[in-house]
Amino acid sequence: MPSEDKAGPIRLIATLGLAGLFSGLILVSAYLATQPLIKRNQEEALEAAIYRVLPGAETRKVFVEKDGKLVEAPSAEGVDAIFAGYDPDGKLVGYGITSAGSGFQDKIDLIYGYDPYKKQVIGMEVLESRETPGLGDKIMKDQDFLGNFKALKVIPEIIAVASGTKSKENEVDSISGATISSKAVVRIMNAGNEHWKKLIDEKTESEGQAG
Numbered sequence: 001m002p003s004e005d006k007a008g009p010i011r012l013i014a015t016l017g018l019a020g021l022f023s024g025l026i027l028v029s030a031y032l033a034t035q036p037l038i039k040r041n042q043e044e045a046l047e048a049a050i051y052r053v054l055p056g057a058e059t060r061k062v063f064v065e066k067d068g069k070l071v072e073a074p075s076a077e078g079v080d081a082i083f084a085g086y087d088p089d090g091k092l093v094g095y096g097i098t099s100a101g102s103g104f105q106d107k108i109d110l111i112y113g114y115d116p117y118k119k120q121v122i123g124m125e126v127l128e129s130r131e132t133p134g135l136g137d138k139i140m141k142d143q144d145f146l147g148n149f150k151a152l153k154v155i156p157e158i159i160a161v162a163s164g165t166k167s168k169e170n171e172v173d174s175i176s177g178a179t180i181s182s183k184a185v186v187r188i189m190n191a192g193n194e195h196w197k198k199l200i201d202e203k204t205e206s207e208g209q210a211g
């Protein structure tokens with residue numbers, strides 16, 4: 001009788017263990033199966049965003065940093081890269097720069113277009129964000145806020161100011177009720193400029209002199 005009493009819990013534990021194992025295998029299989037689709041969707045979203053933040057561009061090239069200079073690369077996969085956009089005549093429109101950082105709740109990934117001739121941002125789009133719905137997520141869809149990035153000077157640096165108080169070409173009107181998220185976007189863009197702007201400007205200047 002005692003042996004039968006012990007067998008019940010053992011069978012229960014074994015059953016739960018097998019159920020957990022199969023559940024884990026199903027989850028892993030589902031993850032592996034969906035990863036290629038997720039990756040492809042992200043790549044397609046990025047590709048489309050490049051042309052939205054570089055108005056007038058119809059083709060693009062990938063550039064990476066090597067030995068302190070920008071060099072063309074065959075792909076952006078697995079590397080820290082930026083995207084040069086060109087108009088139908090092959091003239092450089094600007095560079096699409098991806099940058100990421102922490103927001104109010106979580107990480108914010110964005111891309112913005114930089115015109116090295118005018119030294120200004122010419123477009124910005126948030127690629128991924130988990131900011132508060134109805135407040136922080138306005139950085140993705142508030143047209144007045146997005147309008148800040150159509151001709152935004154980056155010198156000396158981009159500055160976020162209170163909503164409705166913008167008076168300089170390098171200032172961004174924050175979103176009322178989403179100031180932290182607005183400032184996060186500006187901080188992320190300044191970080192992107194800190195990393196890439198000098199490289200881009202030097203390349204543009206050298207190509208101008210060569211021409």
